[in-house]
Amino acid sequence: MSLQKILSISGKPGLYxxxxxxxxxxxxxxxxxxxxxxxxxxxxxxxxxxxxxxxHTEEVPLAEVFQKLADKEEGKESLSHKSSANELTTHFKEVLPDFDEGRVYASDIKKVYQWYNILVNAGVNTFVEETPATEEKPTEE
Structure with missing residues (x-):
């Protein structure tokens, strides 16, 4: 299942x-x-x-953040989104150490953990599609 078809709908709990x-x-x-x-x-x-x-340097796609979480948790559920904001922030720093604390709020981090756990429970365990390595053709001079 690709994240391309996964939605969050305001006013509706969970993911669709x-x-x-x-x-x-x-x-x-x-x-x-x-x-x-x-x-x-x-x-x-x-x-x-x-x-x-x-x-602090770029915007990291949510799929990459989920993949880092999955790698850290070995594909299993992570902390509950109901954990304390301090506990979630500390854990999130281990996953994405350079996240911008001025622009990423505790509520955003809670959503990341909530969505990650929903996806893992739905059977999603790979979040970033592997791109096949392309062979470089030698250039003729």
Whole structure:
């Protein structure tokens, strides 16, 4: 399952997988209970593949942050998003040491852990697609 089709919908708990487009929106399926819902254009929807975390040097795509978390946790669940903000921030610094503490809030970190755990429980264990190595062709001079 690719993060390209995973959505966060404002006002709706959890994460959803995009299933089909309709005339006035789309149909999404909850990763937690597999219930399908109809989402219209009035909902604020974020695709996880479009979200990034600020660091002091660049923006790191959420998929890479999830992959670092998965590597640290050996593919298993991580801390609960209900852990203390201090505990989550300390753990997040181990995963992404140079994140920008001025622009990444405790609520953002809680969302990262909540979404990561939802994805792991849904069977997702690889977040960054491996790109096949391309062979470099020698240039003729």
């Amino acid at each position: 997988e995009l299933k089909a487009q309709t005339r006035g929106g789309f149909v999404a399926e909850s990763l937690a209970d597999k219930k399908k819902i109809s989402v219209n254009v009035r909902h604020n929807v974020s695709m996880l593949s479009e979200i990034a975390i600020y660091t």
